[in-house]
Amino acid sequence: MAGMNETxxxxxxxxxxxxxxxxxxxxxxxGEKPSEVTVRYLRPLTARTEIVLLDHDGHEVLTAxxxxxxxxxxxLLVTEALRSRYLLPVIRKVQxxxxxxxxxxWWVETDRGPRWFALREPGKNVSWITAxxxxxxxxxxxxxxxxxxxxxxxxxxxxxxxxL
Amino acid sequence: xxxxxxVPDALASQYPPGFEPAVSVAGDLDARGRFSPAWVGAGGGRxxxxxxxxxxxxLSLAAVTAIRVDELFGASALVAVTGDADHVLALFSRNMxxxxxxxxxxxxxxxxxxxxxxx
Numbered sequence: 001m002a003g004m005n006e007t008x009x010x011x012x013x014x015x016x017x018x019x020x021x022x023x024x025x026x027x028x029x030x031g032e033k034p035s036e037v038t039v040r041y042l043r044p045l046t047a048r049t050e051i052v053l054l055d056h057d058g059h060e061v062l063t064a065x066x067x068x069x070x071x072x073x074x075x076l077l078v079t080e081a082l083r084s085r086y087l088l089p090v091i092r093k094v095q096x097x098x099x100x101x102x103x104x105x106w107w108v109e110t111d112r113g114p115r116w117f118a119l120r121e122p123g124k125n126v127s128w129i130t131a132x133x134x135x136x137x138x139x140x141x142x143x144x145x146x147x148x149x150x151x152x153x154x155x156x157x158x159x160x161x162x163x164l
Numbered sequence: 165x166x167x168x169x170x171v172p173d174a175l176a177s178q179y180p181p182g183f184e185p186a187v188s189v190a191g192d193l194d195a196r197g198r199f200s201p202a203w204v205g206a207g208g209g210r211x212x213x214x215x216x217x218x219x220x221x222x223l224s225l226a227a228v229t230a231i232r233v234d235e236l237f238g239a240s241a242l243v244a245v246t247g248d249a250d251h252v253l254a255l256f257s258r259n260m261x262x263x264x265x266x267x268x269x270x271x272x273x274x275x276x277x278x279x280x281x282x283x
Contacts, residue, residue: 022248022250024248024250044237085236085237087197087236087239110199112193112197114199115199140258142238
């Protein structure tokens with residue numbers, strides 16, 4: 001895995017850059033045919049900073065410490081590609097939580113709009129990334145994130161506390 | 165599961181006049197991944213996709229070379245490929261996986277049928 005400096009050097013010396021063609025992200029390197037790539041976070045739940053570019057076969061092409069490691073003109077493309085790939089709703093407010101037959105039904109406001117979901121077995125389906133950062137997985141596998149429990153309003157925190 | 169879902173009211177104004185789908189699925193995410201009505205229908209040799217925040221997609225199935233489902237982080241995308249271009253027909257959450265898996269198979273069959281007619 002390349003470090004930040006190595007990545008920057010690689011970009012500066014070996015990579016002509018990223019572009020978007022017909023809805024696909026394409027990496028052009030001198031002397032090579034342009035290749036389609038996808039952009040991922042190395043650690044999508046615990047640290048959304050390091051970025052990896054994968055080729056069509058899922059092999060690592062390039063690793064960067066963050067979007068700032070990319071040339072300015074390509075930063076926007078990377079940011080947009082990440083935004084399109086990672087659709088993890090962030091819970092902004094908990095309206096209420098009902099418990100029926102051991103299943104917790106959450107009514108929430110997220111950064112992607114209002115939603116309700118069912119949560120079973122919090123011990124298995126709630127990941128505590130830190131003491132205040134949690135990711136919930138509902139009964140069909142959708143994930144919802146609370147990046148900072150303490151940033152929620154008191155009523156929402158109370159609902160979460162009662163439920164979990 | 166319904167494979168003949170009506171067009172959501174919020175998207176009715178985008179519906180192309182005269183289009184008669186043989187199969188259609190209502191989605192739950194818009195083009196920006198927000199929880200919002202979306203709709204994909206196919207019939208008469210066309211596939212039409214409607215969602216808030218994006219221009220309607222209206223493709224001839226004869227021009228579609230592949231249909232695929234991309235697994236994203238937290239959602240999936242139904243994609244139609246025409247030549248070198250990808251067209252995202254819909255984003256959908258895991259709640260809608262069964263419906264869109266079925267739709268993808270049907271679209272692929274319809275696409276192959278159109279391709280056979282062309283040959």
